[in-house]
Amino acid sequence: MGSRASSLLREEDIEEIKKETGFSHSQITRLYSRFHSLDKGENGALSREDFQRIPELAINPLGDRIINAFFPEGEDQVNFRGFMRTLAHFRPVEDNEKNKDPNAGEPLNSRTNKLLFAFRLYDLDRDDKISRDELLQVLRMMVGVNISDEQLGSIADRTIQEADTNGDMCISFSEFIKVLEKVDVEQKMSIRFLH
């Protein structure tokens, strides 16, 4: 199975993905093999069900939101390219990437893009604002039935108050960045990929 999987991936594709995501050649082929084994429909794309079949993800309180991050608006399939693009947000920031050519555009694993990934977990309707209602829904996913509505409501109110600077009772992305400016996002939103 494995040998077939990697031969389906063309060398040009690997090069392009490498450029776009910063993953190394061997990481790409290994992740392709993983992609292939998740792809139960064997159609070269993953569906939401393919993700939900991973038990550890299925028990993750935010599992559905994380899965959603792989799917562009209105689509229910993600190909390998898209899969890698989302995973690339979690590559650690390497020293030599910090002062790269400024014209190259922002790498997927930059601090801002990592924060954007987290922001979008809350932004259910993708309107670039986290409303009180959205925050409540995400909180509910995280705590399940264990906390009362009032208590959760007061947590949401307090969180929005702390973050909201322009008084629209929502958290915009720039407000989100501001609140989390002291957090070591680069490290906490990174996975240690080997080789």
Place this chain on the structure above:
Amino acid sequence: MDELWGVVFSAIKAWFTLVVLLIMFPAMLGVSLGITETYMKILVKTLKWATVRIEKGSEERKTLKVSSSNGLIQRLDGSMEEQIWELRGSRPKPPVGGDFTLSDVFYFSRKGIESIVEDEVTQRFTSEELASWNLLTRTNYNFHYISLRLTVLWGVGVIVRYCVLLPLRVTLASIGLSWLVIGTTAVGFLPNWRIKEWLSELVHLMCYRICARGLSATIHYHNRENRPKKGGICVANHTSPIDVVILANDGCYAMVGQVHGGLMGVVQRAMVRSCPHIWFERAEMKDRHLVTQRLRDHANDKTKLPILIFPEGTCINNTSVMMFKKGSFEIGGTIYPVAIKYDPQFGDAFWNSAKYNMVSYLLRMMTSWAIVCNVWYLPPMTQHEGESAIQFANRVKSAIAHQGGLVDLSWDGGLKRAKVKDVLKEQQQKKYSNMVVGEDSSD
């Protein structure tokens, strides 16, 4: 025409005579002529040479060596509490209204993405990845670069495996199985004297030994003083249906299982005639109480063979041990744990039942180089006072995992087919809630 038939006939006769003389008789008597040993020695040398060639041929691909460590990512250790506390850093706890910060999702995101890249469970249900290529075009994707000499070697291997080993093994396996059916049926007609028991054991052992030769199985048994004794329950980790043949080569067991149709059914019906195996109808299997009762009755009878159970309930890929179903540990009596670990270098013994059916699996086995495996008999274990069946099951599982060098997982092997129970997600939510509002107010 007649001449041709004559030639074919005498070829077949010579083939069978050879098989019977060189393999069947030694197998029946449990002695070895050293053919397997020599074959194994040649095999090990060849594979070693091939590995060296591969490494030489791919100097520029230094990564190969590193990636043999298998993991794709390094996970952060630590519980949810520890990691989220660390994430929140020195942020002061708000005086009222629960402890939550927007950055808590970082923990869940990272965990989630980690499990997408690599997870503990699903990869246990696919074939294990090898550190070096074993000249079978299976399981390994690291080695596409093949030099001319290696390709030739691989070609020779294909011819040997398919044209020599396969027919030989098929012959042996069919002789073994038909002997099992005939033998056990014949023994079944005898009255219930001691001689019947003795004969039955003999027939079983003989057949399994022939079948084991049919797979070129080289089995190393360790600590044989701990072999399961009558009136006990033997539990082992489960990689493939061959496990049964492997264990039964060294002693007789009462099998437990569902009644199958087809070929398996014929074998099962024959076997039960000569000694008391425990087969359940499909409908009976659902009645847990009945199952436990029948097993308990069997285990309480000290004259009956030890029951063989695979409490994982499904085949795992030889790298880990998954949750043991508690049923087998509720019966009471002595548990004899056995750890089975195959050497993946010579062939992948794992039965990926979602992908291959029984026949194509057996075909793969018979066209592999050999089956090499280690069997460890562990000291018998009994349930401690005040220990629940689940705790006991986990203790036995850890012992097996530790001995076999397997990863000890608490996940349910049933996940191969079923979805995760919501309860596990609720536990995560509960844990997080406790961090938000504190332990006390959560109820």
